[in-house]
Amino acid sequence: MEDADLKSQNSIKENEISSFIKSNQIGQICQVSQQLEQFSQLDDEKIVEEFKKCNKSNFIKNILNQFINFLTNHGDEVVIESLMTAEKDRDIVQIRKEFQNFIRGKKPNSTMLVSILKSKRFSSHFHYFLSYFSIDWIKTKHLKDRKNHLLCINYLNRCKNKHELIDRIIKYKKKL
Numbered sequence: 001m002e003d004a005d006l007k008s009q010n011s012i013k014e015n016e017i018s019s020f021i022k023s024n025q026i027g028q029i030c031q032v033s034q035q036l037e038q039f040s041q042l043d044d045e046k047i048v049e050e051f052k053k054c055n056k057s058n059f060i061k062n063i064l065n066q067f068i069n070f071l072t073n074h075g076d077e078v079v080i081e082s083l084m085t086a087e088k089d090r091d092i093v094q095i096r097k098e099f100q101n102f103i104r105g106k107k108p109n110s111t112m113l114v115s116i117l118k119s120k121r122f123s124s125h126f127h128y129f130l131s132y133f134s135i136d137w138i139k140t141k142h143l144k145d146r147k148n149h150l151l152c153i154n155y156l157n158r159c160k161n162k163h164e165l166i167d168r169i170i171k172y173k174k175k176l
Contacts, residue, residue, distance in 0.1 A: 035146070035147055035150045040154060042154075044158070044162065044165065047151070047154065047155055047158065048155075048165065048168050050151055050155075051151060051152065051155040051168075051169075052170065054148040054151060054152060057148070059145070059148050059149050059151075059152045060108070060109065060110055060113055060152060061108045061109060062143075062149065063130075063134065063149065063152055063153065063156070064108035064109075064112060064113060064116075065108050066129075066133075066134065066137050067116075067125075067126055067129050067134075068103065068108065070129050070133055071095075071096065071099050071122075071125055071129070072096050072099065072100060075125075075129070075133070077092040079128065080092055080095055080096075080125060081095065083124045083125050083128060084121070098121065099122060099125075102115075102119070102121070102122060110169050110170060113156075113169060114166060114169055117156070117159050117166050117169075118166060123160075126156075127156075127157065127160045130153050130156055130157050131157065134153050135153070138150065138153075
């Protein structure tokens with residue numbers, strides 16, 4: 001009799017924990033959507049100002065590492081192939097090889113970011129990643145600072161239509 005009561009109590013606790021986790025995830029998704037909406041309403045000067053504050057930190061590096069992972073390993077192969085408009089007969093293996101050559105010797109930093117944004121071959125892939133996969137990545141990972149990641153994503157999405165924003169990304173050089 002005691003075993004049945006204990007199992008029943010454990011089952012109730014598991015259901016409560018599961019409900020709590022689900023409601024917490026829904027709350028995080030709503031929070032992400034609200035923050036994206038807030039950033040989309042900022043004018044260009046304000047978002048440039050905010051972006052400069054987080055330009056020195058690891059937010060760009062995190063986003064670039066996720067993009068590299070997306071394009072080289074886990075991205076939707078059909079979409080990646082279809083975004084390669086210049087050479088339609090390229091398969092996923094060739095595209096991934098070209099991308100690996102493109103990033104060879106580069107570190108995931110603002111210099112690499114600018115080269116990807118200005119690239120005729122890979123900028124469309126990057127914007128696709130930002131629009132569809134980066135938000136899912138942010139929702140599923142436990143990032144310490146989601147707000148600044150979302151700010152960077154919003155800024156980089158704006159670079160697609162306003163190329164002058166690309167030139168405002170600060171590229172740092174090592175002091176010798």
